[in-house]
Amino acid sequence: MIQEKMVQEFIKKQTEGWLEEDIPLMQREFSVKHGEITESLSAVISSLCRQASQQQENGRKGSAAYLCLTFLRTNILDDRWQYRLDIYDEKFYLDRTECTSCWEIDFVWDYLKARLDQLIKVVSSSSMYANKVHPQHLEQVKLDMAQQYHQIAMFCTKLVIEEAIKTPEYTNLRKVPTFKILMGEYMDKSILLYEEQSEIKAM
Amino acid sequence: MEYFRIKQKPEYFDALVIPNVIKQIDWRYINPEEAQRIAEITIFQLAGKDTPEFIDLLDRQLFLVSSLLKETFTLYAPTLNYKTVIVFNSAQKLQQTYHLPIFAPIDCLSEKSILTPDKRGVKQLVLKQAAIGRNAIFKVQHKFENIIIVRLDAAESILRRNMRGIKMYRVDLDE
Numbered sequence: 255m256i257q258e259k260m261v262q263e264f265i266k267k268q269t270e271g272w273l274e275e276d277i278p279l280m281q282r283e284f285s286v287k288h289g290e291i292t293e294s295l296s297a298v299i300s301s302l303c304r305q306a307s308q309q310q311e312n313g314r315k316g317s318a319a320y321l322c323l324t325f326l327r328t329n330i331l332d333d334r335w336q337y338r339l340d341i342y343d344e345k346f347y348l349d350r351t352e353c354t355s356c357w358e359i360d361f362v363w364d365y366l367k368a369r370l371d372q373l374i375k376v377v378s379s380s381s382m383y384a385n386k387v388h389p390q391h392l393e394q395v396k397l398d399m400a401q402q403y404h405q406i407a408m409f410c411t412k413l414v415i416e417e418a419i420k421t422p423e424y425t426n427l428r429k430v431p432t433f434k435i436l437m438g439e440y441m442d443k444s445i446l447l448y449e450e451q452s453e454i455k456a457m
Numbered sequence: 458m459e460y461f462r463i464k465q466k467p468e469y470f471d472a473l474v475i476p477n478v479i480k481q482i483d484w485r486y487i488n489p490e491e492a493q494r495i496a497e498i499t500i501f502q503l504a505g506k507d508t509p510e511f512i513d514l515l516d517r518q519l520f521l522v523s524s525l526l527k528e529t530f531t532l533y534a535p536t537l538n539y540k541t542v543i544v545f546n547s548a549q550k551l552q553q554t555y556h557l558p559i560f561a562p563i564d565c566l567s568e569k570s571i572l573t574p575d576k577r578g579v580k581q582l583v584l585k586q587a588a589i590g591r592n593a594i595f596k597v598q599h600k601f602e603n604i605i606i607v608r609l610d611a612a613e614s615i616l617r618r619n620m621r622g623i624k625m626y627r628v629d630l631d632e
Contacts, residue, residue, distance in 0.1 A: 327616040328461060328609065328625055350591075352458060390468045390621075397616070440613045 261386050265395055268373055273402050276365045283361050284410055291361065292414045298339060298357040300423035306341045306353045310428050314351045316343035319430045322444060323357070323411065323437040325404045327397055335363040337407075338440065344430060347441055362407045366399055408437050408445060415447045459609040460589070461625040462582060465516045469622050473509040473553070475501050475544055478518050482542075482557065487519070492559045495540050503546040511553045512622025520603050521555040526620060530558065533593035533611040560596035560605070565589050567631040577601045583629045 284291070299321070309315040320342045329336055336356040342349040373395065377387045415435060429450065438444025465472065478501065486494045503509070513523040521542060522530065530537060539556040546552075565588035571581040579602055589595070593611045597604040607615065612625050 326609075326613060328459070328612050328627070331616070331625065332627060388468055390466060439617065441610045442613070442617070 257386055261383065261391055264383055264387070265391060268376060269369075269395060269399060272366075272369050272399060273406075276369070276403075277406065280362060280365060280406060280410075284413075287361055288414065291359070291410070292417045294359075295357060295411070295414060295418040296421055298355050299418055300421040302339055302341055302353065302355040303421070303423040303427040305355070307423070307427055309351055309353055315341075315349070315353065316345070317428045317430045318342070319344045319433060320346055321433070321435045323435070323447070324440040324444075325400075325407075325438065326440055327400070330396060330400045331393065335360065335367070359407050359411070362403050362410065366403045369399070370396060408447075411437055412445075412447050419448070458586075460584060460606050460628045460630065461609070461612045462628050463514065463605050463607050463612070463615070464624050464626065465512070465514050466622045466624040469510055469512055471507070471510050472512050472517075472622060473503075473515060473544065474517065475515075475521075475542070476504070477501070478542070482519060482540075484519060487557065487559060489538070489559055489561050492538065492540070495557075498541045498543060500543045500545065503544055503549075503551070505546075506548070508549060508551065510622070513620040514623045515555065516603060516605075519557060520605055521557055523620070524554055524556065525618065526615065526623075527556045527558075529611075529615055529618060530594055532614065533608070534595075537594070562596045562598035563588060563590075563592060564598040566597050566599060566604075569629075569631055579604065581629070582626075583631050586630045586632055 302321075306315060306318055310317075318341050320340075322340045322342065324338045324340070326336075326338055329338070334356075336358050339355045339357055341353040343351075370392070374392065377383055377392075419435075431450065433450035434446060435448040436444040437447050481499055481501075482495055486492060511523070513526045515521040519542075527539060538559045540559065542555040542557055544551075544553050544555065565585045566579075567583040567585045569583040570579055571583075572578065573580055577600075579599065582597075582604065584597065584606065589606075593608040595606055597606060606628060607625070615623060616625070
């Protein structure tokens with residue numbers, strides 16, 4: 255138990271300030287790579303919209319009502335640094351026709367990956383903790399920190415989403431007037447990124 | 458949809474091992490038809506002075522889940538029944554409740570799965586998508602192995618709750 259406490263202290267000390275130090279770097283990279291990120295998101299959204307349009311033509315999906323970007327812990331644990339995108343119709347989560355794709359937002363995860371690698375190096379080089387820190391501790395760190403970095407990813411996505419949906423595929427997709435784009439957990443808490451208000455615009 | 462095989466994390470070396478659990482609870486009765494032969498509550502005494510780690514999932518002998526994991530399972534499989542297993546150590550004044558879910562196995566193992574040479578174990582699991590249906594948590598029909606599968610939404614829900622000792626393995630699907 256004492257050993258466990260020591261490990262927790264050690265990890266806390268090591269992971270302290272990761273986010274605070276990385277935010278300015280990410281901001282700088284974001285302003286440089288702004289166009290690239292928008293393009294990659296835009297490409298994913300257009301292919302997803304194409305898929306949804308096809309399903310609509312076949313009558314398997316109703317008018318699109320939600321586009322969800324989700325952060326998956328299962329992906330993070332498998333070292334797949336991807337977001338999952340889903341398009342649902344008005345039935346939302348009860349819409350059983352799967353329309354999904356994935357998006358890699360590397361500029362956030364690269365920093366986290368570098369940090370995790372650094373942590374592993376520190377652990378293996380320290381004579382005191384090398385055999386006390388177990389893989390499950392590192393896994394926990396990965397999940398906890400990924401959640402924090404995910405917040406940054408959400409803000410960045412919010413900034414680029416309006417640019418990213420300016421594609422013909424998105425415009426051609428049959429949508430309900432209150433089409434929403436959400437981002438967050440899979441089938442859980444999410445934040446609103448963008449809302450289509452075509453009825454207001456039409457007036 | 459993606460599916461995951463849920464297992465006990467091998468890294469917990471001092472995880473709880475219940476002595477003689479398979480002698481008291483016969484694994485052949487763990488199915489809805491014969492479950493009445495298993496006692497509602499089974500109590501086990503732990504010997505020794507060490508405190509084992511009461512992790513949330515045990516599958517070395519029987520597939521046992523903690524109360525927290527049971528609650529999560531209930532969200533996704535509300536009709537699932539459980540038997541209760543209590544472990545205690547009077548010397549250490551420890552007590553922990555585990556639950557034994559009684560799954561109705563689903564025949565969804567694909568022929569593409571790679572089996573061990575003696576055909577008792579599954580090396581690489583491949584499931585038939587069509588046979589799964591809308592089940593979020595289920596057991597794959599297999600003679601020897603206890604294969605419990607959770608759907609992506611249930612898996613995320615479990616991971617979100619910060620439980621200990623659970624590992625998810627991605628499962629391949631046969632279209």
